[in-house]
Amino acid sequence: MTTFSTKRTSHIGNLIVWTKKLPNFVSQLVVTIVVFAPIYWIVMSSFKGPEEIIRSEPTFWPETWTFGNFERLFTSTKYLVFLGNSLFLSISTAVVTVLISLGAAYGLYRIRVPGSGRIAGVILLAYMIPGTLLIVPLHQTLSGLGLIDSLTALLLLNVAFTAPFSTWLLRGFILSIPSDLDDAAAIDGAGPVRTMFEIVLPLLRPGMATVAVYSFVFSWTEFVFASQFVSRQELQTLPIGLSAIIGQYNVDWGLVLAGVVFTMLPAVFVFLLVGRFFIGGLIAGATK
Amino acid sequence: MIDVGNINQAGSDNKNRPSLVGLKKGNQKPVSWEKVFGFLLISPLLLILILTIGFPVISAVFSGFQDQRIIGSPSAFVGFDTYLKVIEDSSFWDALGRSGLWVAVNLVVQTVLAFSVAFSLQQNGRWSKSARTWVVLPWVIPTVAVAIIWQWLLNSNYGVLHYLFGEIGVDLGSPFGDPATALFSVIIVNSWHWFPLGAVVIYGALSTVPTEVIEAAKVDGATPGRIFWSITFPILQPVLFALGLVGSLWSFNVLDSIYLITEGGPLEASTTAPVYVYDLAFSEFRSSQAAAASVLTVLVLSVAALLFVRFGRPKEDA
Numbered sequence: 301m302t303t304f305s306t307k308r309t310s311h312i313g314n315l316i317v318w319t320k321k322l323p324n325f326v327s328q329l330v331v332t333i334v335v336f337a338p339i340y341w342i343v344m345s346s347f348k349g350p351e352e353i354i355r356s357e358p359t360f361w362p363e364t365w366t367f368g369n370f371e372r373l374f375t376s377t378k379y380l381v382f383l384g385n386s387l388f389l390s391i392s393t394a395v396v397t398v399l400i401s402l403g404a405a406y407g408l409y410r411i412r413v414p415g416s417g418r419i420a421g422v423i424l425l426a427y428m429i430p431g432t433l434l435i436v437p438l439h440q441t442l443s444g445l446g447l448i449d450s451l452t453a454l455l456l457l458n459v460a461f462t463a464p465f466s467t468w469l470l471r472g473f474i475l476s477i478p479s480d481l482d483d484a485a486a487i488d489g490a491g492p493v494r495t496m497f498e499i500v501l502p503l504l505r506p507g508m509a510t511v512a513v514y515s516f517v518f519s520w521t522e523f524v525f526a527s528q529f530v531s532r533q534e535l536q537t538l539p540i541g542l543s544a545i546i547g548q549y550n551v552d553w554g555l556v557l558a559g560v561v562f563t564m565l566p567a568v569f570v571f572l573l574v575g576r577f578f579i580g581g582l583i584a585g586a587t588k
Numbered sequence: 589m590i591d592v593g594n595i596n597q598a599g600s601d602n603k604n605r606p607s608l609v610g611l612k613k614g615n616q617k618p619v620s621w622e623k624v625f626g627f628l629l630i631s632p633l634l635l636i637l638i639l640t641i642g643f644p645v646i647s648a649v650f651s652g653f654q655d656q657r658i659i660g661s662p663s664a665f666v667g668f669d670t671y672l673k674v675i676e677d678s679s680f681w682d683a684l685g686r687s688g689l690w691v692a693v694n695l696v697v698q699t700v701l702a703f704s705v706a707f708s709l710q711q712n713g714r715w716s717k718s719a720r721t722w723v724v725l726p727w728v729i730p731t732v733a734v735a736i737i738w739q740w741l742l743n744s745n746y747g748v749l750h751y752l753f754g755e756i757g758v759d760l761g762s763p764f765g766d767p768a769t770a771l772f773s774v775i776i777v778n779s780w781h782w783f784p785l786g787a788v789v790i791y792g793a794l795s796t797v798p799t800e801v802i803e804a805a806k807v808d809g810a811t812p813g814r815i816f817w818s819i820t821f822p823i824l825q826p827v828l829f830a831l832g833l834v835g836s837l838w839s840f841n842v843l844d845s846i847y848l849i850t851e852g853g854p855l856e857a858s859t860t861a862p863v864y865v866y867d868l869a870f871s872e873f874r875s876s877q878a879a880a881a882s883v884l885t886v887l888v889l890s891v892a893a894l895l896f897v898r899f900g901r902p903k904e905d906a
Contacts, residue, residue: 327708328715334780335725338737341748345740354746400636403629411626419630426641428893430841432862433882436869437644437651439659445639460640463633465834492622521730523844528870539732543848546736557740560733567728575721582785583792586827 339564346370346557353554369558376555379562381534382541387566389451389537390519393458397515398508400459401466406496408467409474410482420467427464431457432524442529449532457525462515469514469585473507474500476584510581513574520567538563645886652880658873670880679856680881683864684888687840690775690860694839695832697779702786709791720791724784731781735848738777739764767857770850774858778845782838786831793827794820825902833896840889861885 345353346369347362373379404423408416438457439448447453477500485495523539530536536544542559545552571578652670656663674680709720726734741749744762753760763773797820805815843862846852852859852867859867865885869878 324708324711327704328719331705331708331719331723332715335723335784338741338780339725339729341741342737356746356751358746358748358751400632404633407626407629411622411629413623413626413630416626419634423633423637426637428837428889429641429645429886430837430862430889432841432843433865433885434641434644434648435866436659436875436878436882437647438640440647440651441639441644456636457640460636463636467633492625496625517728520728521732523731523848539730542730542732542736553740553746556736560736563733564729567730568725571724571728572721575724579720579724579788582788583795586789586792586830 342557342560342564346554346561348554350554353557369554370562372552372555373558373562377541377545377559378533379541379559382536382538383562383566385451385535386520386538389454389458390516392455393462393519394512394516396455396459397462397466398511401463401470401511402501402504402508404463404467405470405474406500409471410479410496410500411492423464423467427461431461435524435528438525439528447529449530449535451530451535453529454519454522454526454537457529458515458519458522462511462518466511466514469511469582470504470507472585473504473581477503506577506581507585509574509577510585513570513578514582516570517567645883648879648882651876652883654876656876659869659875663876670876671884674877674880674884679859680864680884682856683859683861684885686771686859687861690771690842691836691840693772693775694779694782695836697775698783698786698835698839699832701779701783702790705783705787706790706794709787710794720788723787726780727782727784729781731844732848734777734781735845738780739849742773764850765854767853767855770854770857774846774849777849778839778842781845782835786835789827789831790824793824797823822902829900829902832900833893836896837889837893 344360344362347365347367348359349364349366349368352359352363407413408420413419442448442453445453447456481499482495485499490498521539522537523543526537526540527543530540542556542563545559546556651663653665653667654663655666655670705723709716709723729737741747742760742763744750744760744765747760750760761769763769801819802815805819810818840860841862842860843866846858846860846863847866850858852863861881865878865881868874868881
């Protein structure tokens with residue numbers, strides 16, 4: 301009798317714990333599914349053979365694993381060329397954006413040059429003009445500079461559209477470094493250049509990492525400019541190469557999905573390495 | 589020597605207003621090396637912006653007064669004719685209206701998603717800790733890949749979502765091919781791509797809310813809703829304001845997701861303003877008209893942004 305009742309209460313106790321945890325658990329499950337299910341499905345599909353992939357009753361785990369799709373990706377498309385271009389462009393965008401936005405943020409929010417408030421306003425204003433609306437006049441400007449059909453044009457544009465936001469992100473980091481440090485450096489006889497490079501910049505490393513990741517990802521996914529201003533195949537980036545595969549007459553889904561997997565992979569890889577710093581930096585920069 | 593002395597004094601004597609003292613002393617030497625250095629640091633960004641945004645904007649305004657067709661072809665000055673042509677084109681206004689809808693629904697969907705995800709990121713436990721990093725994955729995936737992923741999931745012949753919904757008796761049809769659902773379906777895809785950024789920023793802002801205050805409110809018997817609106821929300825407001833402004837501009841600007849999935853169709857059902865401009869320039873080869881439409885769109889957008897800042901900006905004293 302007694303054992304029975306204790307069993308019952310513990311059941312009820314469990315039930316209460318469960319109902320309290322349930323909403324949490326459900327929301328965690330939903331978020332996990334929303335993020336990973338599409339990715340899981342693409343990766344699984346890319347390993348399926350040409351018959352299995354278009355079966356009307358899909359298999360949730362490939363019956364027979366094949367690397368045929370990936371083989372075709374490397375033999376029938378210029379994947380490696382696109383990958384090289386994308387890597388080159390994204391890394392150089394990241395480096396240049398870090399340098400330029402660091403300079404701008406330092407000048408505006410640390411040295412506070414005369415009129416810095418107004419200059420910051422103008423930069424934000426410029427940032428508000430949608431880039432996609434400027435394609436036509438940009439075409440004229442770039443051909444005037446002789447930059448059409450070059451990665452330099454894309455580098456210039458990517459930097460122009462990542463640097464203003466990055467400058468604003470760095471503002472949060474710069475404001476969080478006490479200005480007493482500069483004063484102390486000045487007392488020790490350090491000029492503005494030395495103060496910047498030896499005192500402040502080392503403390504800005506998390507901010508620089510955040511900006512680097514942001515501009516890398518921006519450039520990695522950028523499509524509109526890359527499709528408009530570069531036409532030579534040997535200069536095309538991954539997104540353009542990928543859209544060209546799907547643009548062909550009969551969609552070869554196996555090949556397309558293999559392309560998708562290999563377009564995601566490098567970015568995901570970079571993110572797994574430095575993602576934690578990026579998230580921390582984004583939060584720190586945006587909430588100050 | 590004198591310069592160092594100035595900074596010295598500025599730093600040590602007058603902690604409250606060091607810059608003021610610096611300026612006064614600076615009168616003897618009109619421009620200090622530090623300020624020059626500051627301008628040197630800012631100038632590369634300004635140069636790039638002038639080159640890639642300032643100059644094209646001016647050239648778009650002028651191009652709007654001409655009648656150029658294919659980019660680079662000869663053109664003549666036609667006064668306001670081209671601008672009028674755009675203003676009289678009902679598709680232009682339809683596209684702007686669709687852009688308004690696009691921005692508004694994206695904002696709502698992404699805010700709801702981002703908030704609910706941010707709350708679950710805030711929990712303790714292993715899941716929340718790891719999710720704080722991987723939740724950003726959809727944003728890292730290139731837009732082209734995102735577009736293909738969702739076309740594949742929703743494909744009406746072999747799509748897994750189509751199949752799963754069919755199993756429970758719901759026929760999804762072809763969501764991107766039906767004018768009634770095309771715009772909304774692309775909004776879902778775009779929201780999947782962008783919500784992580786909002787979620788992470790909101791999560792960050794949530795963690796700045798002091799827990800003691802919330803605990804105290806709980807002790808006083810405040811409901812969770814009351815706590816959110818009276819404590820959490822006011823603290824989040826500045827971040828939400830910035831996020832709303834930047835996010836709306838970003839989503840207004842989206843061309844790639846729409847173009848890659850529906851090309852603005854079917855029957856212009858998903859032709860937002862950027863798609864409209866893009867089509868004018870590169871399908872119909874009316875580059876002057878496209879430039880004029882861009883200028884007009886930027887004007888409308890600026891008014892909208894000003895209104896947003898005017899009415900959405902959190903009160904300073906709050």
